[in-house]
Amino acid sequence: MSKPLHADAEWDAGDLGCGELVLDLRKRLRAMPGGVLKVVARDIGASEDLPAWCRLTGNELLAHDPDTTSFWIRSRS
DSSP, X not given: OOSOOOOXXXXXXXXXXXXXXXXXXXXXXXXXXXOEEEEEEOSTTHHHHHHHHHHHHTOEEEEEETTTTEEEEEOOO
16 A cells, blocks of 8 residues: 555454454444544455445445555444
Protein backbone atom coordinates (compact mmCIF):
# COMPACT_ATOMS: atom_id res chain seq x y z
CA MET A 1 0.00 0.00 0.00
CA SER A 2 1.35 3.37 -0.94
CA LYS A 3 -0.44 5.68 1.50
CA PRO A 4 -1.45 4.74 5.05
CA LEU A 5 -5.17 4.93 5.70
CA HIS A 6 -6.71 6.61 8.71
CA ALA A 7 -8.41 4.35 11.23
CA ASP A 8 -10.46 5.46 14.22
CA ALA A 9 -9.76 2.13 15.93
CA GLU A 10 -7.78 -1.05 15.34
CA TRP A 11 -8.56 -4.67 16.14
CA ASP A 12 -6.29 -7.68 15.80
CA ALA A 13 -8.73 -10.54 15.22
CA GLY A 14 -5.90 -13.06 15.00
CA ASP A 15 -6.95 -16.42 13.59
CA LEU A 16 -10.68 -16.12 14.39
CA GLY A 17 -12.78 -18.05 11.90
CA CYS A 18 -15.45 -16.39 9.81
CA GLY A 19 -18.37 -16.97 12.18
CA GLU A 20 -16.75 -15.55 15.30
CA LEU A 21 -14.95 -12.89 13.28
CA VAL A 22 -18.05 -11.35 11.71
CA LEU A 23 -20.08 -11.51 14.94
CA ASP A 24 -17.44 -9.58 16.84
CA LEU A 25 -16.82 -7.27 13.88
CA ARG A 26 -20.53 -6.41 13.72
CA LYS A 27 -20.53 -5.39 17.39
CA ARG A 28 -17.43 -3.27 16.99
CA LEU A 29 -18.71 -1.46 13.89
CA ARG A 30 -22.14 -0.80 15.41
CA ALA A 31 -20.40 0.97 18.28
CA MET A 32 -18.73 3.41 15.87
CA PRO A 33 -21.21 4.58 13.20
CA GLY A 34 -19.39 6.20 10.28
CA GLY A 35 -15.99 5.34 11.79
CA VAL A 36 -13.15 3.40 10.19
CA LEU A 37 -11.92 0.20 11.80
CA LYS A 38 -8.62 -1.40 10.82
CA VAL A 39 -8.94 -5.15 11.22
CA VAL A 40 -6.02 -7.58 11.09
CA ALA A 41 -7.45 -11.00 10.27
CA ARG A 42 -5.13 -13.93 9.61
CA ASP A 43 -7.78 -16.57 8.97
CA ILE A 44 -7.20 -18.06 5.51
CA GLY A 45 -10.76 -17.26 4.39
CA ALA A 46 -10.83 -13.64 5.59
CA SER A 47 -9.68 -12.21 2.26
CA GLU A 48 -12.86 -13.54 0.63
CA ASP A 49 -15.23 -13.51 3.60
CA LEU A 50 -14.77 -9.91 4.77
CA PRO A 51 -15.37 -8.20 1.39
CA ALA A 52 -18.49 -10.33 0.86
CA TRP A 53 -19.73 -9.58 4.38
CA CYS A 54 -19.22 -5.86 3.82
CA ARG A 55 -21.27 -5.98 0.61
CA LEU A 56 -24.09 -7.85 2.35
CA THR A 57 -24.22 -5.59 5.41
CA GLY A 58 -23.72 -2.17 3.81
CA ASN A 59 -20.38 -1.52 5.49
CA GLU A 60 -17.71 -0.12 3.18
CA LEU A 61 -14.46 -1.98 2.61
CA LEU A 62 -12.03 0.87 1.98
CA ALA A 63 -8.88 -1.21 1.46
CA HIS A 64 -7.27 -4.58 1.95
CA ASP A 65 -3.52 -5.10 2.32
CA PRO A 66 -2.79 -8.80 1.76
CA ASP A 67 0.82 -8.40 2.93
CA THR A 68 -0.29 -7.42 6.44
CA THR A 69 -3.70 -9.18 6.32
CA SER A 70 -5.27 -5.80 7.15
CA PHE A 71 -8.70 -4.51 6.18
CA TRP A 72 -10.01 -0.96 6.57
CA ILE A 73 -13.78 -0.94 6.97
CA ARG A 74 -16.05 2.09 7.31
CA SER A 75 -19.07 1.38 9.47
CA ARG A 76 -22.39 2.25 7.95
CA SER A 77 -24.02 5.21 9.65
